[in-house]
Amino acid sequence: MPELRHDPIQRRWVIIASERGRRPDDFPRNESLPTGGICPFCEGNESKTPPEIAAVRNGSGANQPGWEVRVIPNKFPALRIEGSLDRRGLGAYDRMNGVGAHEVIIETPDHNLQLADAPIEHIHKVLRIYRERLVDLLRDQRFKYVLIFKNHGAAAGASLSHPHTQLIATPVTPLTLVEELNAAKDHYLEKERCLFCDLIEQELESGSRIVIAGEQVVALAPFASRFPFELFIAPRHHHHSFADASDEMLYHLAVLLKEVLLRVKKCLKDPPYNFLVHTVPNVKARHRHGAEWGTIELDYHWHIEFIPRLTQVAGFEWGTGFYINPVAPEDAAKYLRQTEL
Amino acid sequence: MPELRHDPIQRRWVIIASERGRRPDDFPRNESLPTGGICPFCEGNESKTPPEIAAVRNGSGANQPGWEVRVIPNKFPALRIEGSLDRRGLGAYDRMNGVGAHEVIIETPDHNLQLADAPIEHIHKVLRIYRERLVDLLRDQRFKYVLIFKNHGAAAGASLSHPHTQLIATPVTPLTLVEELNAAKDHYLEKERCLFCDLIEQELESGSRIVIAGEQVVALAPFASRFPFELFIAPRHHHHSFADASDEMLYHLAVLLKEVLLRVKKCLKDPPYNFLVHTVPNVKARHRHGAEWGTIELDYHWHIEFIPRLTQVAGFEWGTGFYINPVAPEDAAKYLRQTEL
Numbered sequence: 085m086p087e088l089r090h091d092p093i094q095r096r097w098v099i100i101a102s103e104r105g106r107r108p109d110d111f112p113r114n115e116s117l118p119t120g121g122i123c124p125f126c127e128g129n130e131s132k133t134p135p136e137i138a139a140v141r142n143g144s145g146a147n148q149p150g151w152e153v154r155v156i157p158n159k160f161p162a163l164r165i166e167g168s169l170d171r172r173g174l175g176a177y178d179r180m181n182g183v184g185a186h187e188v189i190i191e192t193p194d195h196n197l198q199l200a201d202a203p204i205e206h207i208h209k210v211l212r213i214y215r216e217r218l219v220d221l222l223r224d225q226r227f228k229y230v231l232i233f234k235n236h237g238a239a240a241g242a243s244l245s246h247p248h249t250q251l252i253a254t255p256v257t258p259l260t261l262v263e264e265l266n267a268a269k270d271h272y273l274e275k276e277r278c279l280f281c282d283l284i285e286q287e288l289e290s291g292s293r294i295v296i297a298g299e300q301v302v303a304l305a306p307f308a309s310r311f312p313f314e315l316f317i318a319p320r321h322h323h324h325s326f327a328d329a330s331d332e333m334l335y336h337l338a339v340l341l342k343e344v345l346l347r348v349k350k351c352l353k354d355p356p357y358n359f360l361v362h363t364v365p366n367v368k369a370r371h372r373h374g375a376e377w378g379t380i381e382l383d384y385h386w387h388i389e390f391i392p393r394l395t396q397v398a399g400f401e402w403g404t405g406f407y408i409n410p411v412a413p414e415d416a417a418k419y420l421r422q423t424e425l
Numbered sequence: 426m427p428e429l430r431h432d433p434i435q436r437r438w439v440i441i442a443s444e445r446g447r448r449p450d451d452f453p454r455n456e457s458l459p460t461g462g463i464c465p466f467c468e469g470n471e472s473k474t475p476p477e478i479a480a481v482r483n484g485s486g487a488n489q490p491g492w493e494v495r496v497i498p499n500k501f502p503a504l505r506i507e508g509s510l511d512r513r514g515l516g517a518y519d520r521m522n523g524v525g526a527h528e529v530i531i532e533t534p535d536h537n538l539q540l541a542d543a544p545i546e547h548i549h550k551v552l553r554i555y556r557e558r559l560v561d562l563l564r565d566q567r568f569k570y571v572l573i574f575k576n577h578g579a580a581a582g583a584s585l586s587h588p589h590t591q592l593i594a595t596p597v598t599p600l601t602l603v604e605e606l607n608a609a610k611d612h613y614l615e616k617e618r619c620l621f622c623d624l625i626e627q628e629l630e631s632g633s634r635i636v637i638a639g640e641q642v643v644a645l646a647p648f649a650s651r652f653p654f655e656l657f658i659a660p661r662h663h664h665h666s667f668a669d670a671s672d673e674m675l676y677h678l679a680v681l682l683k684e685v686l687l688r689v690k691k692c693l694k695d696p697p698y699n700f701l702v703h704t705v706p707n708v709k710a711r712h713r714h715g716a717e718w719g720t721i722e723l724d725y726h727w728h729i730e731f732i733p734r735l736t737q738v739a740g741f742e743w744g745t746g747f748y749i750n751p752v753a754p755e756d757a758a759k760y761l762r763q764t765e766l
Contacts (some may be wrong), residue, residue, distance in 0.1 A: 086505060175627045182442065261745065306519075406597075
């Protein structure tokens, strides 16, 4: 019998239809990225990108070779850094200028070094650059949220194969975040506990959906996973802001993230994937967009959503916000735990 | 400058980033459906499907050749028709049995006759079958919503190329519908007018996003379109329930839908697409799931969302519910209007 499960964070029902018994190798793929040509993200091609915003370098000059991680503006930005928002009504509609930031974090000078295969120390540097950019952009009060996300593979939306992450700072708090923030606030106001902490504790007790229970960070398949092999990665103990994560916490995250990426790569044969960081919005920005920030340090809990792109999203999902997942999260967790590294 | 636009129906912001100036033929595609083998939806293969639920026939017996439209249960249903919901909590979680209906409407006995190319009279029959199944399923008070949707092409989630539509009856009102119903109710309570009627009237006055202004039905590119060439099709005058649509209304819809499908097919080179019907939930079912039905006949307005699948949805969209659309809706409408049929 298929089962309907309610996601207490995004307040959405999901259909878990695992009767067809799909296994990790039942998801065919055939899309690939273009190869050949000059890669603008490779070391030595620094002049092919806009001037860098930040980098991890050992003494070399900006926009020269000799870097480990490099941050540049997106050459084709979805949002522009200059200008004012100019909010206006248009009859029944509302609009504003597309002001924001759109950056690319080039994770490595090596075109072929996937994040999964990078040394833990290097992943740690990438994560610290995520944090550095977040802290910097949150100083700009025009920006209400900063989303850090990675598209790996053509089917996941990547247009270049050189390993990179992106970041978009938006002048409004996105809908999905508002939903999560409201769910977390309501739970806290009722129980004076963090919703995420409660769920993580229940998951650790049950164990059936846990993939990796690290000392400081955990990875698990959510109870109401929308997608096969979807994962949720979060600090084990309460922590609301990725921008405030310590170097030590990010090191623990690097260790766990590498293991997650390796298990997924081996179990699912290097699938396309997305991951994205959910953290508190810019609490210094005045506009609240439906959420109250009063208890946010107590009620929200930063986390990473990890989504392998194994299935096509079809009409039903677009039409309803209601997902059909053919793999039970308990099975996904088991497959990933049992993968030999 | 990119622009942020607010969707007053789904209460979501969308980034319109049309600066890259993508034209209708800038969207490459390479996915295809398997060909060869026996198609279970073709005339003569009726025994390869579960027994039919309904059909348009001229005197021939059930599950025999001699039909024009045929409705069958999905052989691999996401939800099952038998059983009780058995709602239960699991610690902090909630679950229920996957009770519902999942049907396939085979639009034609002819494997190669796309809906776009079918005669208007035939499309009218398909639409009347949609309505018939909706009316029938809404008698079952376990079902809160019935979604009618079509996946055309592999990239849109279709697994068989024989023209068909699907229908899923769900025991909860899906999140996207709840959002729309709440927006419509709030607008009505404030203004005593239908939100959709207001928007349609504003669009008809402006004209820039109108694709087809039929006498009874209109097709337009929404102000805050999430996707390139996304369309909204709705009755021009207030009407809340697809289940109550008259034969005459459905005939007008058939005429308009055929023209939309032909324009899209020619302008965008037969792209994969989804369309789906949004109508009132089952007002006879008691559970309200966040929406009040008191004014629903006055505040809601049925419509069809039409989404060509031209771009990949990437990490940013999944992480935020916030879409980046590279084609301004005004341009999409213009391209479609200018397509010569």
